[in-house]
Amino acid sequence: MRGVTGGTTQLRVDAQHNRDRIVASARETFAAVGLDVSMTEIARRAGVGVATLYRRFPTKESLVTEVFADQLTNCAAVVHDALDDPDPWRAFCRVVGELCEMQSRDRGFSAAFLSRFPNALPVDEERARAEEAFARLVLRAKESGRLRPDFTPEDLNLVLMANNGLVADSVEATVAASRRLVAYFLQAFQAGDPLPPPVPLGLADALG
Amino acid sequence: MRGVTGGTTQLRVDAQHNRDRIVASARETFAAVGLDVSMTEIARRAGVGVATLYRRFPTKESLVTEVFADQLTNCAAVVHDALDDPDPWRAFCRVVGELCEMQSRDRGFSAAFLSRFPNALPVDEERARAEEAFARLVLRAKESGRLRPDFTPEDLNLVLMANNGLVADSVEATVAASRRLVAYFLQAFQAGDPLPPPVPLGLADALG
DNA sequence: GCTCAAGTGGAGGGAGCCTTCCGCTTGTCG
DNA sequence: CGACAAGCGGAAGGCTCCCTCCACTTGAGC
Numbered sequence: 001m002r003g004v005t006g007g008t009t010q011l012r013v014d015a016q017h018n019r020d021r022i023v024a025s026a027r028e029t030f031a032a033v034g035l036d037v038s039m040t041e042i043a044r045r046a047g048v049g050v051a052t053l054y055r056r057f058p059t060k061e062s063l064v065t066e067v068f069a070d071q072l073t074n075c076a077a078v079v080h081d082a083l084d085d086p087d088p089w090r091a092f093c094r095v096v097g098e099l100c101e102m103q104s105r106d107r108g109f110s111a112a113f114l115s116r117f118p119n120a121l122p123v124d125e126e127r128a129r130a131e132e133a134f135a136r137l138v139l140r141a142k143e144s145g146r147l148r149p150d151f152t153p154e155d156l157n158l159v160l161m162a163n164n165g166l167v168a169d170s171v172e173a174t175v176a177a178s179r180r181l182v183a184y185f186l187q188a189f190q191a192g193d194p195l196p197p198p199v200p201l202g203l204a205d206a207l208g
Numbered sequence: 209m210r211g212v213t214g215g216t217t218q219l220r221v222d223a224q225h226n227r228d229r230i231v232a233s234a235r236e237t238f239a240a241v242g243l244d245v246s247m248t249e250i251a252r253r254a255g256v257g258v259a260t261l262y263r264r265f266p267t268k269e270s271l272v273t274e275v276f277a278d279q280l281t282n283c284a285a286v287v288h289d290a291l292d293d294p295d296p297w298r299a300f301c302r303v304v305g306e307l308c309e310m311q312s313r314d315r316g317f318s319a320a321f322l323s324r325f326p327n328a329l330p331v332d333e334e335r336a337r338a339e340e341a342f343a344r345l346v347l348r349a350k351e352s353g354r355l356r357p358d359f360t361p362e363d364l365n366l367v368l369m370a371n372n373g374l375v376a377d378s379v380e381a382t383v384a385a386s387r388r389l390v391a392y393f394l395q396a397f398q399a400g401d402p403l404p405p406p407v408p409l410g411l412a413d414a415l416g
Numbered sequence: 417g418c419t420c421a422a423g424t425g426g427a428g429g430g431a432g433c434c435t436t437c438c439g440c441t442t443g444t445c446g
Numbered sequence: 447c448g449a450c451a452a453g454c455g456g457a458a459g460g461c462t463c464c465c466t467c468c469a470c471t472t473g474a475g476c
Contacts, residue, residue: 012473015423038463049425054465158374158389165373166366181366187396220443223453246433257455262435417476424471433461441454446447 019056021046026067030108035064068112075099076130082137089146092137092189096156097182100163104178105171110164151189159185227264229254234275238316243272272316279317283307284338291341297354300345300397304364305390308371312386313379318372359397367393 011019025046029037039060043053057063078098085091103110134153141147163181168174219227233254237245247268251261265271286306293299311318342361349355371389376382 012422014473018423039465040463043425050465051426051467052424055423058465060464155388155392158385158392161373161375161385162370162389163373165369165371167369177366177369180363181370184363184366184393184396187400188392190400192395192398192400220452222443226453247435248433251455258435259437259456260454263453266435268434419476420472420474422471422473425469427467429466430464432463434459435461436459437457439455441452442450443452444450446449 015056018046018048018052022048022053022056022063023067026063030064030067030112031106034107035111039063064108064112068109071102071106071109072127075102076126076133078102079130079133079137083133088137088140088144092141092147093186095134095137096159096186097179099156099160100178100182101175103160103163104166104174107167147189148192155189223264226254226256226260230256230261230264230271231275234271235316238272238275239314242315243319247271276317279310279314280335283310284334284341286310287338287341287345290345296345296348296352300349300355301394303342303345304367304394305387307364307368308386308390309383311368311371312374312382315375318368355397356400363397 010016022042026042029042029045039053040050042063043050046053053063057066079095082091082095085094131153134156138147138151138153142149142151159182162185163178166174166177166181168177218224230250234250237250237253247261248258250271251258254261261271265274287303290299290303293302339361342364346355346359346361350357350359367390370393371386374382374385374389376385
C-alpha cells in the first residue's frame with residue numbers, strides 16, 4: 001500500500017509530476033488568455049495527453065477550482081494582513097488596490113472569482129472569513145472618519161466587477177487602467193457630503 | 209425593375225417584413241441575453257429559417273452591426289442633447305448616467321459598443337462626432353469648476369468598461385448597481401484635491 | 417526481475433456553433 | 447394570367463469544444 005497524505009492516496013511519482021505540470025500550465029494559460037482555453041490546449045502545453053488531464057481533473061470546472069483555490073487564499077491573505085495595519089484608511093486602500101491589481105493581472109482569476117463556474121470555489125468558508133475580515137476593516141475605516149458612512153462591504157463586489165470590466169491590449173495597460181479606476185473609487189469613498197443611492201443588490205454571478 | 213432607395217434595390221414586401229422581424233427579434237434577444245445567441249435561435253424567434261436570415265445578413269457580425277447602429281445613434285443623441293443644457297456639470301452628469309443606464313439595460317449593446325466585433329460599428333464618423341461633442345462637454349464642465357481638471361474624455365471609456373462589468377440577476381438589479389457605480393464616479397469626478405494617476409491607455413477592445 | 421494496478425496517449429462520440437446548398441414557393445410585372 | 451427572379455426552409459458541412467474509451471506502457475513492491 002502506498003503512502004497517504006490527508007486522506008488521499010498518494011500518486012505515483014510520474015503521475016504527480018504530470019499533475020504538477022498540468023496545474024502550472026493551466027495557471028499560466030488561464031492567466032494569460034482567460035478561461036476560454038480548450039482542455040486539449042492545456043494538455044498540449046503541459047506535454048501530456050487529454051486523458052491524463054481528465055484522469056486528474058474529471059471536469060474542466062474541477063481544474064479551474066484547483067488552479068484558483070490558492071489564489072483565493074492569496075486574496076484572503078491580503079485582507080487579513082491589512083488588519084495589522086495601524087492606519088485603517090490606508091489598510092482599506094491597500095486591500096482595494098491590491099485585490100484589483102491581482103484581478104487585472106489574471107484574466108482567468110477574474111472570471112473564476114466572479115464565479116463564472118457557480119460552484120467553482122468550494123473554499124466558501126475561507127471566503128466567508130475573508131469577507132468578515134473585510135467588514136471589520138470597513139468598520140474601522142469608517143470610525144477613523146476617512147471612509148464615508150454609507151459605504152457597505154458589498155460595495156467591494158461593485159468595485160471588483162467594475163474592475164473586471166477593464167481589458168486592454170496588454171496586461172500592463174490593463175493594470176494601469178485599473179490603477180486609475182481604483183484612484184477614482186478611493187476618491188469617491190472618502191467622506192464626501194452627497195450620498196449615492198443605498199445598497200440595491202442582490203448581485204449574484206457575473207461573467208464578462 | 210423594382211424601386212430603389214438610397215442605392216439599394218427594394219426588397220419584396222414579404223422579404224422586407226421578414227427582415228424587420230429578424231432585426232426586431234435579434235435586438236430583443238441580444239439585449240436580453242447578450243451576443244452569445246446562435247443564428248438559429250434568432251431565426252427561430254423571428255419565425256423564419258436560418259437561410260432567410262443569412263440571405264439578409266451574410267454574417268453574424270453584419271447582423272450585430274445593423275442591430276446596434278441606431279442604438280449608437282441614440283448614444284450620440286444623448287451627448288448632443290446635453291450640449292443644450294445650460295448647466296455644464298449637470299449636462300456632464302446626465303451623459304454619464306444615461307449612457308451607463310442604456311448600457312446596463314442592453315447586454316448585447318455593451319458588448320457591441322466595446323467592440324467585441326472589431327469592425328462591427330462602421331458608423332465611425334458618427335461616433336467620432338459624438339466623442340468630439342463629449343470632449344466639448346468635458347471642457348465646459350471643467351471651466352465651470354465642478355469637474356476635476358485631470359479628468360480626460362478617455363475616462364468615459366473607463367466608466368463604460370467598468371459599468372459593463374456589472375451584471376446582476378435581473379436587468380433592474382443591474383441598473384440599480386449601475387446607478388450606485390455612477391454616483392460613486394460622479395463623486396470622484398468632482399474637483400477633489402488629490403489626483404489619480406495620469407491617463408495610461410491605449411485601451412483597445414474589450415469583451416467580458 | 418516479475419507482476420500488475422496505475423498511468424498514459426490519441427482516436428472519436430456527441431453537442432453546439434456559423435455558414436452553405438438546394439429544391440420548392442411566392443410575390444411582382446407585363 | 448403566366449413566367450420567373452427573388453425568396454424561402456431545413457438539412458447538412460465543417461469546425462471546435464468537452465469528455466470517454468481502450469489498447470499499450472511503466473513505476474512500485476516483493
